[in-house]
Structures are given as C-alpha cells and as structure tokens.
C-alpha cells in the first residue's frame with residue numbers, strides 16, 4: 001500500500017489472530033489499560049496526515065512486553081458532525097485489523113492489541129499503523145478532509161487519554177439516553193459484524209445501542225446521511241407489537257430478511273423468548289440464573305468467575321455467533337443506563353449479581369433501593385452463596401421465590417388424600433389385572449384414596 005509501511009495492508013488480514021506464542025508485544029488489554037477515541041474537530045485543530053507516537057514505539061519495546069495504549073484520532077471536514085464519531089471510531093477496529101501482523105480487539109476503553117513477531121522483525125511500528133489509518137479513512141470516507149493520528153504508550157499520557165475518552169463516551173451515551181423508542185419513527189441497523197456472525201443484525205434504537213457500545217441511534221442517523229449504502233441502514237419502525245418487550249413489526253421484517261430467514265422475531269428489552277442476537281464484540285452479557293430466578297451481568301473486563309463458575313470468556317463463546325440464546329444476551333454498557341433496560345423482565349429489580357467494578361461504573365443508573373441488594377464477586381461466588389445473600393438482603397427476587405415455593409406447597413396440599421384406610425377390600429370384577437384368575441379380591445393395605453370429587457349418599 002505505502003512503501004513506508006513494511007507489511008501488507010488489506011481486507012484479507014482482517015481475520016488474523018495473533019496468539020501469545022507469535023506475539024511480539026501486547027498493547028492495552030485486560031492486564032494493562034487503554035482507550036481509543038475519535039473526535040470530529042474544527043479544521044484548524046488537525047494537521048492533515050500527521051502521525052505521532054507519545055512514548056516508546058515498537059522498536060523501543062521489549063519483546064514479550066506489555067504496554068498501555070491510547071489511540072486518538074482527530075478528523076475534520078465540512079460535512080462532518082459530532083454524531084459520526086462513534087461510527088468512525090468503530091471503523092478503527094476493522095482498519096487496524098487490515099494491517100498484517102497487527103491485531104485489534106473490542107472497542108472504546110476495553111481495546112486489546114498485539115503486534116506479531118514477524119511484523120516487528122519487518123520493522124512495523126505504531127507510526128506505520130497510523131499512516132495506514134490515515135489512508136484507509138480517507139479512502140473510505142470522502143467526507144473526511146483532514147485526519148491526524150496520535151498513539152500514546154507513555155503510562156501517564158495513556159491515563160490522561162483514558163480519562164478524556166471516558167468523558168466523551170459518557171456524553172455520547174447520555175445524549176442517547178435522553179431519547180426513547182417512542183419518540184422516533186425510524187430505527188437503524190448495523191450489519192458490520194455479519195463478517196463473522198452472518199445472521200447477526202444489530203437493531204439500534206434510542207433505548208438500545210449496538211452490542212459493542214460504539215453505535216447509538218444518533219450515530220446511526222449520522223452514518224446513513226454520509227454513507228447511505230454502508231453497513232448502517234434505516235429500519236422503518238412499523239407497528240408496535242409490544243411496547244414493553246420492545247417488539248416492532250419493522251424490526252422483525254428487517255431482521256428476517258437480513259438474517260436470511262433464520263431470525264423471525266426480536267424483543268429489544270427481554271432476554272427471554274426472542275432475545276436480540278449476540279455477535280461477539282458485546283461489552284457485557286446479561287444471563288438468567290434459574291436457581292434464583294434473577295439475572296446476572298458480567299462485563300468483558302472482569303476476569304473472575306460468575307456464580308455459574310465460568311468466566312466471561314467461556315460464556316461469550318457460548319452466546320455469540322449471531323444466534324438467539326434463551327436467557328443470555330450480549331449488551332453494551334450504555335444499555336445498562338437505558339430507561340428501558342430489560343424492562344420486560346423486571347429491569348433492575350431482577351438484577352442479582354454483577355462485578356463490583358461494573359456496579360461502580362454504572363452506579364448512577366441503578367435505582368438507589370436496589371444498589372445494596374445486588375451481589376458482587378465479593379458477596380457471592382457461587383449459586384449457594386448468592387441465594388443466601390439475596391435472602392439476607394431481601395432482594396425482590398426472593399419474594400418471588402417465596403411466592404413460588406408457597407404456590408408449590410399449596411399445589412401439594414391440593415393433592416392430599418381424601419381418606420386413609422388401614423385395609424380396603426375391593427371385589428375385582430371388571431378390573432383387568434394381567435395374570436390374575438377370573439374372580440379375585442384386591443386387598444389394599446394402608447390405602448390412601450385420592451379423588452377428584454367425593455359424594456356421600458344416604459342409604
């Protein structure tokens with residue numbers, strides 16, 4: 001692509017995975033930190049084509065090392081609007097993966113990148129990746145007139161960048177949260193993840209952003225304006241079939257078509273019956289825990305195990321791929337802030353477990369009376385301790401459980417015998433018993449008699 005870049009750049013490298021054994025360095029990721037951010041700024045704030053690396057570049061990094069990473073892209077253009085930031089930012093994942101020997105996973109402040117040994121040997125540096133990004137963005141989006149890329153690997157600079165990025169993510173999410181599904185006539189779809197989850201269609205509405213967290217309704221609207229035939233398209237809302245579950249005829253029809261008929265119906269706000277499909281890059285998973293009739297949430301950054309005894313990664317492997325999984329749902333962190341968050345299942349009243357880090361992060365979205373009733377990894381590590389905790393705290397699901405237990409007891413009571421007799425003799429004419437003689441008597445000892453109805457007749 002560019003003589004300056006010592007490796008190939010192209011779509012064919014998109015699916016390339018860099019395993020630990022072939023990795024030169026690990027950047028950001030679960031054991032370090034990082035964030036990516038793309039901003040639309042006035043033209044005078046962008047030096048077109050400039051790429052900067054603040055901190056050591058790959059040639060100054062130790063083989064096998066782990067470093068924090070910040071990616072900051074500034075773009076300018078007459079037709080650009082702030083609402084496009086999320087969509088362009090999401091593209092970073094795809095463009096980075098075009099670079100041979102460079103792997104980019106996830107989005108926002110959970111990115112995780114690697115450079116392969118082969119690429120490092122050829123001399124690939126972050127600087128080159130920046131140059132490739134400049135070209136790719138400008139080629140794909142005519143509306144981007146100027147672009148500047150900065151990488152941070154210096155720890156302090158990365159920290160500052162993460163703080164800046166989080167403020168922007170929050171602002172974007174808050175803007176989206178102020179609008180509701182009923183306020184608009186058109187929704188958006190995103191088909192970007194069909195490249196690896198062919199039946200996955202993200203339905204993006206004001207009350208539900210895409211699973212990766214990068215595409216909100218506003219961003220969907222802006223994307224359609226600049227790239228009408230791109231992966232983000234309009235979905236006419238159609239009829240409201242169920243406002244609580246979030247079922248719309250427009251979404252059903254669209255998803256049916258774009259999933260080649262494999263998905264018939266979608267509930268936007270429930271993890272039961274027809275939950276939204278999950279691709280693989282969701283920020284968190286909501287999962288049903290039948291033992292307590294509650295819902296847990298686990299996010300990608302949490303490395304411990306859920307009360308099921310499995311970590312996020314194992315659960316993600318079972319949930320993703322573009323299918324509807326009963327009781328499991330890939331979601332964005334922003335969706336936790338949605339006023340319609342799993343409203344058909346009871347919303348926050350039904351949430352029983354989440355990692356402490358996530359609970360703290362969305363503290364403001366959790367109803368005050370629920371905050372202390374939701375267990376974290378330090379309160380409950382398995383189903384037994386979770387049950388105990390919920391009972392102690394008087395969580396709403398416990399009342400439901402108690403009601404269910406009572407109903408079961410009542411059902412048992414209903415089938416109490418109407419009479420118990422020490423011995424009961426029945427003449428057995430007409431009662432067919434295999435192997436018995438033609439005339440015989442049946443004697444029941446300690447017989448319990450169950451009957452639908454008892455009629456007592458005076459002789």
Ligand code: SF4
Pocket residue numbers: 090190191192193194201202209210211212213214215279281282
């Ligand atoms: Fe698009 Fe959804 Fe994939 Fe995000 S998770 S890139 S919104 S399809």
Ligand code: ZN
Pocket residue numbers: 193211212279280281282
């Ligand atoms: Zn995805």
